[in-house]
Amino acid sequence: MFLRTFIASAILASFAVTAVAQEKVLNLYSARHYQTDEALYSNFTKTTGIKINRVDGDDAGTIARLKSEGSASPADVILLVDAARLWRAENDGLFQPIESTTLETRIPANLRGKDTGKGSEWFGLSTRARVIVYNKEHVQPTDVDTYEALADPKNKGKLCTRSGAHPYNVSLFGALLEHLGEPKTEALLKGYVANLARSPVGGDTDQIKAVSSGECGIAISNSYYVARLMKSTKPEDIALMKKVAVVWPNQKSFGAHVNIAGAGVAKYAPHRAEAVKFLEYLASDDAQRYFAEGNNEWPAVKGVKTENAALDALGTFKPEIIDVSAVGRNQQKVLQMLDKVGYK
Numbered sequence: 001m002f003l004r005t006f007i008a009s010a011i012l013a014s015f016a017v018t019a020v021a022q023e024k025v026l027n028l029y030s031a032r033h034y035q036t037d038e039a040l041y042s043n044f045t046k047t048t049g050i051k052i053n054r055v056d057g058d059d060a061g062t063i064a065r066l067k068s069e070g071s072a073s074p075a076d077v078i079l080l081v082d083a084a085r086l087w088r089a090e091n092d093g094l095f096q097p098i099e100s101t102t103l104e105t106r107i108p109a110n111l112r113g114k115d116t117g118k119g120s121e122w123f124g125l126s127t128r129a130r131v132i133v134y135n136k137e138h139v140q141p142t143d144v145d146t147y148e149a150l151a152d153p154k155n156k157g158k159l160c161t162r163s164g165a166h167p168y169n170v171s172l173f174g175a176l177l178e179h180l181g182e183p184k185t186e187a188l189l190k191g192y193v194a195n196l197a198r199s200p201v202g203g204d205t206d207q208i209k210a211v212s213s214g215e216c217g218i219a220i221s222n223s224y225y226v227a228r229l230m231k232s233t234k235p236e237d238i239a240l241m242k243k244v245a246v247v248w249p250n251q252k253s254f255g256a257h258v259n260i261a262g263a264g265v266a267k268y269a270p271h272r273a274e275a276v277k278f279l280e281y282l283a284s285d286d287a288q289r290y291f292a293e294g295n296n297e298w299p300a301v302k303g304v305k306t307e308n309a310a311l312d313a314l315g316t317f318k319p320e321i322i323d324v325s326a327v328g329r330n331q332q333k334v335l336q337m338l339d340k341v342g343y344k
């Protein structure tokens with residue numbers, strides 16, 4: 001009896017070993033978690049046979065984990081949701097360069113990480129704009145149509161933002177530093193602090209809600225939070241969106257600040273070929289549409305159209321054209337300025 005069981009388990013064990021050897025896997029460290037991404041990943045598994053093991057975290061947590069794992073890290077693909085964070089990961093040596101004609105022809109050059117001569121280190125996959133939201137009753141759109149205008153004394157006591165040091169704001173201010181130079185950016189940050197209606201608290205959605213309630217007149221928000229509320233069927237969201245409107249900032253100058261979600265192959269990726277295949281898949285038309293759609297964003301690949309009523313309603317806009325690496329480079333300077341002006 002014992003022997004028979006032993007033989008049976010030995011046979012099972014050898015099957016298991018064979019199965020493991022044949023199973024292709026990919027370890028994805030992701031700071032992005034949407035239901036729709038799940039379907040995207042399972043479609044990849046279906047078409048390639050490569051199983052995706054996902055390790056979720058936020059941007060900072062994912063970077064910290066990769067650093068502590070070092071060369072023993074099982075990570076193959078690193079997916080982050082902010083340009084400055086991608087730059088940080090790049091400069092911490094967490095990516096490896098990859099050469100891929102598909103990625104290099106499909107992802108615009110200004111949305112890619114460092115080109116090492118052996119290929120780029122990471123690739124933008126979707127874009128979002130940082131827009132200005134205002135209370136239609138209390139604020140005139142012409143008073144808030146640029147990032148600079150939000151620092152004007154006429155908007156005193158009206159501005160609400162999430163923490164100045166949040167990556168979305170650090171990236172915005174890093175871009176403004178690139179467009180305006182240091183003295184003007186520091187003056188702008190000082191003006192923001194002077195114009196705050198309350199100490200920064202909550203996320204972008206909380207700022208939009210506070211604009212709707214009248215506690216604030218103006219907020220800064222990523223476009224997808226606005227789109228999410230526009231698409232909501234909850235009566236309270238429908239009511240709150242009736243009170244607010246959106247301005248595309250700086251349309252007569254450098255354009256609205258655009259941030260990205262992007263991914264690269266991890267430095268010590270045990271499954272490099274699978275990782276490249278996965279990135280190329282994410283750059284395909286269908287995956288681009290789906291990836292962007294899941295979070296009400298725009299595809300990074302030009303010419304890929306989304307079918308999204310909220311984004312259509314927001315309309316087209318002039319985006320800034322900036323090398324996203326510049327935003328990363330500027331973040332240290334921005335953090336110093338935030339400290340100096342007391343923007344928490």
Ligand code: FE
Pocket residue numbers: 222
């Ligand atoms: Fe977000």
